[in-house]
Amino acid sequence: MSDKHHRVILDDDVFALTAKGAEELRGSATSLVPSALEVLILIDGKSTVGETASRARTIEKETVAKIFDNLLYDGLIDFVRDQAGSLDFVDFFQTKGPVKPSVAAMAKAKKDTAATTLLLQQQGYVVRIARRSGARKKPEENRILSVLVVEDDPHLAGMLKAVLANEGFGVRTAKDRDEIVAAFRQGPRPDLVLLDVMLPDTDGFEVLLKMRQHPGLKDVPVVMLTAKATRDAVLKGLASGANGYITKPFEIEVLVTAVNVVLGLSEKGHAADTSQDPWSA
Amino acid sequence: MSKEELNRTLAKLRADYVDQLPGTVGEMEVLWQGVVAGELPSSKLVDLARMAHSIAGSGTTFGLPDASRAARELETFLDKFGESGRMPGPAEQATVPALFAALRQAAARH
Numbered sequence: 001m002s003d004k005h006h007r008v009i010l011d012d013d014v015f016a017l018t019a020k021g022a023e024e025l026r027g028s029a030t031s032l033v034p035s036a037l038e039v040l041i042l043i044d045g046k047s048t049v050g051e052t053a054s055r056a057r058t059i060e061k062e063t064v065a066k067i068f069d070n071l072l073y074d075g076l077i078d079f080v081r082d083q084a085g086s087l088d089f090v091d092f093f094q095t096k097g098p099v100k101p102s103v104a105a106m107a108k109a110k111k112d113t114a115a116t117t118l119l120l121q122q123q124g125y126v127v128r129i130a131r132r133s134g135a136r137k138k139p140e141e142n143r144i145l146s147v148l149v150v151e152d153d154p155h156l157a158g159m160l161k162a163v164l165a166n167e168g169f170g171v172r173t174a175k176d177r178d179e180i181v182a183a184f185r186q187g188p189r190p191d192l193v194l195l196d197v198m199l200p201d202t203d204g205f206e207v208l209l210k211m212r213q214h215p216g217l218k219d220v221p222v223v224m225l226t227a228k229a230t231r232d233a234v235l236k237g238l239a240s241g242a243n244g245y246i247t248k249p250f251e252i253e254v255l256v257t258a259v260n261v262v263l264g265l266s267e268k269g270h271a272a273d274t275s276q277d278p279w280s281a
Numbered sequence: 282m283s284k285e286e287l288n289r290t291l292a293k294l295r296a297d298y299v300d301q302l303p304g305t306v307g308e309m310e311v312l313w314q315g316v317v318a319g320e321l322p323s324s325k326l327v328d329l330a331r332m333a334h335s336i337a338g339s340g341t342t343f344g345l346p347d348a349s350r351a352a353r354e355l356e357t358f359l360d361k362f363g364e365s366g367r368m369p370g371p372a373e374q375a376t377v378p379a380l381f382a383a384l385r386q387a388a389a390r391h
């Protein structure tokens with residue numbers, strides 16, 4: 001793994017020049033390569049990655065995100081937080097919206113579990129579901145993907161953090177509403193959320209539904225990790241937009257595999273073969 | 282983090298978990314006794330069910346499958362009352378000591 005702290009950069013991520021970045025532009029000499037300098041100029045104070053890529057003349061679109069990543073690492077640009085309509089989390093839990101999945105979504109979840117390759121394993125309290133998120137782009141090599149672990153049990157949270165960090169992920173944890181909102185506000189947007197259901201002042205289904213209604217979070221893959229193992233709970237999670245559902249108690253290997261499958265990675269970090277169901281063995 | 286470091290971290294987390302579990306079970310029993318004695322509101326059964334739920338979900342992961350099973354039984358019992366707000370009747374209350382005893386034993390076994 002590279003020492004550099006790489007992240008997944010998305011087209012709709014918004015960046016602004018930092019004071020260091022502005023100084024770099026104003027200075028009479030620069031150590032930046034021409035393409036990085038061009039991106040700094042195109043950001044022009046504040047811009048999304050997609051907008052910058054569309055205006056870039058001499059840089060391949062695929063390269064722009066990598067340049068953003070390097071500029072971010074070098075402290076020349078930073079994420080713009082709390083943009084209205086994009087990354088505003090002030091009212092995350094107060095916004096009105098459906099408090100449960102729609103009838104149609106529940107029907108689709110039932111159909112999915114019954115008729116597609118998605119395999120529902122129910123052995124007592126064990127349920128393991130993981131489906132690759134279609135919304136995410138394949139991450140570039142050497143990027144550290146970030147996982148937000150929402151778990152109120154400090155021992156489990158610590159274990160998840162250690163295991164996922166050991167797998168090369170950047171891990172943040174949150175145990176209640178305030179910490180969830182703080183984690184989202186802090187940015188950058190997590191690449192995946194591991195979401196417990198029973199939390200002290202909210203529940204994971206509510207968090208999931210709020211995320212799916214939020215313009216900045218609706219595409220973030222979510223794996224429910226919970227001791228709520230009833231069929232109704234599983235279907236509710238899937239109908240609410242969960243990409244995976246793992247019931248506690250769980251095995252570490254199962255968890256790591258699910259995270260990799262949902263992110264489109266194999267257990268060793270390469271693109272997954274989606275023709276194979278990881279739970280069918 | 283090397284494999285050895287990870288194993289050390291996990292071993293410490295497990296040891297911490299095992300160390301605190303008897304105390305947590307003790308707190309649960311005090312909570313239950315307070316509700317039964319009328320010193321605490323029946324709504325505390327929801328908190329109690331949450332604590333049982335937490336152990337049910339974490340025990341096996343930290344090497345205590347018996348604790349998970351015992352906590353699951355307790356949670357299943359408590360869920361019937363937490364959702365309805367109804368207090369367990371005398372006959373139902375009489376089943377609880379055995380549930381706590383199983384959980385206490387499982388927590389103290391390591």
